[in-house]
Amino acid sequence: MNSKKMVMLTLVFIAAIVAIVFLLNKGDQSNQSDTKGPHPPTEQQPTLGNADAAVSIVEFGDYKCPSCKAWGEKIFPQLEEEFIKTGKVKFSYINVLFHGNESTLAALASESVYKQDPESFWAFHNAIFAAQPASQNHDDQWVTPEKLVELAKDNVPNIDLKQLEEDITKEGTMEEVKKDDDFVKEFEVAFTPTIIINGVMLEDPFDYEAIVSLIEKELEKKNE
Ligand code: CA
Numbered sequence: 001m002n003s004k005k006m007v008m009l010t011l012v013f014i015a016a017i018v019a020i021v022f023l024l025n026k027g028d029q030s031n032q033s034d035t036k037g038p039h040p041p042t043e044q045q046p047t048l049g050n051a052d053a054a055v056s057i058v059e060f061g062d063y064k065c066p067s068c069k070a071w072g073e074k075i076f077p078q079l080e081e082e083f084i085k086t087g088k089v090k091f092s093y094i095n096v097l098f099h100g101n102e103s104t105l106a107a108l109a110s111e112s113v114y115k116q117d118p119e120s121f122w123a124f125h126n127a128i129f130a131a132q133p134a135s136q137n138h139d140d141q142w143v144t145p146e147k148l149v150e151l152a153k154d155n156v157p158n159i160d161l162k163q164l165e166e167d168i169t170k171e172g173t174m175e176e177v178k179k180d181d182d183f184v185k186e187f188e189v190a191f192t193p194t195i196i197i198n199g200v201m202l203e204d205p206f207d208y209e210a211i212v213s214l215i216e217k218e219l220e221k222k223n224e
């Protein structure tokens with residue numbers, strides 16, 4: 001065998017190795033995209049939609065998180081129109097406390113409103129996200145007990161504001177907030193919003209097409 005042939009064979013061999021490594025990595029990536037696991041329990045969480053829906057979606061969200069506000073404005077309305085209002089999907093929210101004290105204050109307030117009147121929860125929830133400043137640095141402080149009470153006064157008039165203030169300042173609803181925080185750890189929530197659909201944790205919660213195809217797959221399973 002001459003040296004030219006040797007070089008050629010070596011190159012072909014290297015190319016084959018590179019191709020195999022590339023294909024193996026690609027296989028890994030497709031497995032990584034969404035992770036299937038147990039679904040978080042939602043019995044004690046605020047839940048929208050048909051209680052008997054075949055598909056349960058859980059959002060792990062943080063009132064201080066700009067991406068959660070964006071998700072609520074861009075993705076949630078489509079989901080609500082297409083799947084929640086039509087009774088196919090129910091939707092629950094669990095608090096995440098990734099942004100420190102302000103996350104906790106907002107979570108304490110939302111749990112107080114939910115405890116006092118579950119029906120009022122979503123109006124209050126939406127009001128907090130709406131109050132999140134759009135353009136300033138999200139590390140600037142905007143969540144305070146006064147602000148939360150003011151939001152309740154304007155948006156959920158049947159809530160006992162004194163009770164709400166106490167639940168925030170004296171941590172009256174800390175037990176509920178801690179329960180949520182335990183789920184965050186148990187389900188290894190690493191970023192917000194984290195969206196779980198019947199136990200499948202989405203890699204990209206902003207990919208609405210992927211959400212739709214996953215929901216449809218789950219609905220088909222139910223019909224089988
Ligand atoms: Ca909760």
